[in-house]
Amino acid sequence: MAVLRMREALRDAMAEEMRRDEEVFVMGEDVAVFQGAFKVTEGLLDEFGEKRVRDTPISENTIVGTGVGAAMGGLRPIVELMTVNFSLLAFDQIINHAAAIPYMFNGQAKVPMVIRMPGGGGHQLGPTHSHSFEAMYLQIPGVLVACPSTPADGKGLLKAAIRDDNPVIFVEHETLYGARGDVPEDDDHLLSFGEAAIRHEGTDVTIVGILRMAHVAEQAAKTLSHEHGVEAELIDPRTLRPLDLDTILESVRKTNRLVVVEEGWPHGGVGANIAALVQEQAFDYLDAPIQRVTGADVPMPYSKRLEQSAIPHAENVVSAALATTEGAR
Amino acid sequence: MKTAEPDGATRTSRPLPDPGTCLELLETMALIRRFEEEAGRQYQRAKAGGFLHLAIGEEATIVGTTSVMREDDYLIGTYRTHGHAIARGTDPKNVMAELFGREDGTSRGRGGSMHIFDGERRFMGGYGIVGGNLPLAAGLALASDYRGTDEVTVCMFGDGASNTGNFGETMNLAALWSLPIVFILENNLYGMGTAVERHSAVTDFSKKAEGLGVPGVRADGMDVLAMRETVTEHLRIAREDRRPTLVEGFTYRYHGHSAADPQVYRTKEEVEEWRKKDPVELFADRLEAEGVLEEGQREAMRERVEARVMAAVEFADASPEPPLDTLYDNLYVVGDQVPGWYAVDERAPKPFPGERERERLEGEAMELAEAGAAYAGQAARTGRREGEEISDRDEGDAVEDQGAGEPAEDEA
Numbered sequence: 001m002a003v004l005r006m007r008e009a010l011r012d013a014m015a016e017e018m019r020r021d022e023e024v025f026v027m028g029e030d031v032a033v034f035q036g037a038f039k040v041t042e043g044l045l046d047e048f049g050e051k052r053v054r055d056t057p058i059s060e061n062t063i064v065g066t067g068v069g070a071a072m073g074g075l076r077p078i079v080e081l082m083t084v085n086f087s088l089l090a091f092d093q094i095i096n097h098a099a100a101i102p103y104m105f106n107g108q109a110k111v112p113m114v115i116r117m118p119g120g121g122g123h124q125l126g127p128t129h130s131h132s133f134e135a136m137y138l139q140i141p142g143v144l145v146a147c148p149s150t151p152a153d154g155k156g157l158l159k160a161a162i163r164d165d166n167p168v169i170f171v172e173h174e175t176l177y178g179a180r181g182d183v184p185e186d187d188d189h190l191l192s193f194g195e196a197a198i199r200h201e202g203t204d205v206t207i208v209g210i211l212r213m214a215h216v217a218e219q220a221a222k223t224l225s226h227e228h229g230v231e232a233e234l235i236d237p238r239t240l241r242p243l244d245l246d247t248i249l250e251s252v253r254k255t256n257r258l259v260v261v262e263e264g265w266p267h268g269g270v271g272a273n274i275a276a277l278v279q280e281q282a283f284d285y286l287d288a289p290i291q292r293v294t295g296a297d298v299p300m301p302y303s304k305r306l307e308q309s310a311i312p313h314a315e316n317v318v319s320a321a322l323a324t325t326e327g328a329r
Numbered sequence: 330m331k332t333a334e335p336d337g338a339t340r341t342s343r344p345l346p347d348p349g350t351c352l353e354l355l356e357t358m359a360l361i362r363r364f365e366e367e368a369g370r371q372y373q374r375a376k377a378g379g380f381l382h383l384a385i386g387e388e389a390t391i392v393g394t395t396s397v398m399r400e401d402d403y404l405i406g407t408y409r410t411h412g413h414a415i416a417r418g419t420d421p422k423n424v425m426a427e428l429f430g431r432e433d434g435t436s437r438g439r440g441g442s443m444h445i446f447d448g449e450r451r452f453m454g455g456y457g458i459v460g461g462n463l464p465l466a467a468g469l470a471l472a473s474d475y476r477g478t479d480e481v482t483v484c485m486f487g488d489g490a491s492n493t494g495n496f497g498e499t500m501n502l503a504a505l506w507s508l509p510i511v512f513i514l515e516n517n518l519y520g521m522g523t524a525v526e527r528h529s530a531v532t533d534f535s536k537k538a539e540g541l542g543v544p545g546v547r548a549d550g551m552d553v554l555a556m557r558e559t560v561t562e563h564l565r566i567a568r569e570d571r572r573p574t575l576v577e578g579f580t581y582r583y584h585g586h587s588a589a590d591p592q593v594y595r596t597k598e599e600v601e602e603w604r605k606k607d608p609v610e611l612f613a614d615r616l617e618a619e620g621v622l623e624e625g626q627r628e629a630m631r632e633r634v635e636a637r638v639m640a641a642v643e644f645a646d647a648s649p650e651p652p653l654d655t656l657y658d659n660l661y662v663v664g665d666q667v668p669g670w671y672a673v674d675e676r677a678p679k680p681f682p683g684e685r686e687r688e689r690l691e692g693e694a695m696e697l698a699e700a701g702a703a704y705a706g707q708a709a710r711t712g713r714r715e716g717e718e719i720s721d722r723d724e725g726d727a728v729e730d731q732g733a734g735e736p737a738e739d740e741a
Contacts, residue, residue, distance in 0.1 A: 068465055075471070097465065103439060104440040107658070109453070166661050166664075
């Protein structure tokens with residue numbers, strides 16, 4: 001084990017896979033000479049050179065589209081988009097092309113590529129750089145969606161994503177790039193998509209959290225335990241498509257209560273999706289309505305005070321959890 | 330009246346290639362023409378659905394281009410590419426079956442008229458989004474260049490696509506990265522129903538990418554030999570000089586944008602005027618006049634083409650509808666990380682089987698049936714979690730075997 005920051009774990013994942021496979025390459029805006037807007041590609045240009053670490057013009061749709069074409073031509077591109085908000089400019093290539101091509105050409109072409117994009121609020125970047133679009137991506141049949149919350153998961157999922165033959169939307173959280181954690185040093189540290197992590201076992205309420213909200217859920221669980229005697233079971237799905245619904249269902253059958261925490265918007269969100277799936281398959285096990293804790297239903301404001309009020313905090317998760325246990329104790 | 334701007338040599342003065350090549354060019358164009366006429370007829374009979382965009386009139390632009398490409402060059406096009414696939418060698422039967430949405434279609438009925446694909450012949454697809462294929466072309470060329478091959482990507486698109494952001498972005502990137510691409514702009518004078526003067530500030534499309542590093546020329550897209558001559562040189566520039574260029578094929582479509590187009594934006598006279606420059610008939614006339622096409626050969630060719638097209642219709646009509654349980658096929662590439670059936674529909678109490686699992690089930694069912702055993706109920710599968718974890722059983726397993734869950738009893 002080594003203690004690494006998230007950005008280092010992600011960089012190591014790319015570097016290891018690039019050493020392993022000549023056909024893996026990285027492209028994006030300022031990924032080479034500038035070393036990445038968030039320094040995730042630091043050192044890659046020096047090691048792999050300009051052919052494999054390519055600065056692109058500011059042309060998101062064409063960067064992604066070029067990646068799709070290169071993947072169809074047999075390469076394994078890793079495309080970095082500077083923020084998830086910029087990925088909206090590439091929606092055509094992601095949905096109409098990357099996700100559709102294998103299906104619409106009946107498997108004659110495949111698109112083995114990874115599209116990395118940081119999102120999330122907390123840095124006061126305002127309404128065009130701070131959003132959380134996991135829910136929009138999870139809606140698209142044909143792509144896989146990863147959203148790691150720890151450096152170990154970041155590395156294991158990114159390596160698996162690079163080796164996978166499907167287009168993968170790899171969502172990173174801007175405020176987690178500096179987060180440290182133990183990371184296996186094994187070159188074959190791979191995680192399977194669709195395998196949730198149970199971070200903490202508990203009996204009273206299941207809390208599902210993704211990306212930074214996995215950490216917020218963890219704080220909330222401590223408060224719940226220390227101050228309210230409520231033992232929460234913490235689940236981080238790690239990938240949203242495929243979703244490890246079985247692990248969530250198993251937990252809900254035990255705790256009979258569910259809270260889902262995400263930074264994205266409430267309507268049609270990750271929590272809305274999980275709530276729908278859980279009530280369809282475990283309705284009889286639920287002792288209380290499923291609670292969602294989400295980002296506020298507004299474009300992300302710039303003001304620090306407003307921004308913080310728009311992002312879920314541990315207190316919100318505690319209240320939601322207590323709402324599900326009310327009357328039971 | 331709009332006319333093609335002559336590019337020096339004329340239709341009658343340009344020397345003919347060898348007779349074999351001449352006859353092949355003519356027959357391919359005639360086949361595409363007749364195929365598309367018939368496709369239109371089948372569409373009227375509701376055999377083909379959706380949209381149907383015909384390229385009748387544009388055959389010389391297509392065949393002039395494809396006939397000078399190498400087999401290992403990539404071709405990528407738009408939603409008007411029945412002819413492009415046929416010109417690349419795809420059997421018209423499979424193209425027609427795709428139009429009919431049948432099992433033997435080029436994409437087993439998944440794509441339809443706008444999304445023809447033939448990976449074997451490096452026809453990398455027709456695409457329904459205007460300009461969507463331009464970045465893909467850059468990527469294909471990047472893959473060829475990255476691997477150190479001298480393959481060239483030929484990217485064909487219409488005048489309308491030159492107004493999309495993808496056009497500017499892709500031209501810049503292609504020039505910046507010295508990608509081996511020939512962009513063929515099929516200028517048929519209309520973006521859907523909007524004339525070029527009304528949709529593009531620059532109507533000499535050969536100039537439109539120049540400022541972005543991709544110089545261009547205009548060629549007579551109604552003359553197969555003119556297209557061949559120009560595209561040959563531009564393929565060479567891409568292959569040897571490693572530079573992207575653009576060829577504007579100045580052409581015309583006789584039919585509407587799609588089959589549902591009343592064509593109020595142009596006059597019948599204009600269409601008639603262009604028909605006088607017909608790329609198929611005029612080429613045949615010249616071959617006849619110069620003795621390449623001998624007496625009776627023209628009629629024999631017409632009959633051959635007719636027979637192939639009618640056989641394609643018959644074939645398509647006889648081809649089965651895709652089975653419903655193939656709905657999720659090829660949505661994902663099933664592999665280590667992704668058991669496809671597990672990914673596609675988390676709601677289904679019994680996961681929808683992907684193709685590999687289904688094949689296995691069918692195989693098992695057959696074996697059971699052969700053994701005289703009742704197999705009802707045994708073909709169901711529960712989720713992956715009832716079986717072994719994928720990560721625990723990957724040693725020694727072939728990758729292609731990992732998509733399906735381990736056999737387990739149905740819990741229902």
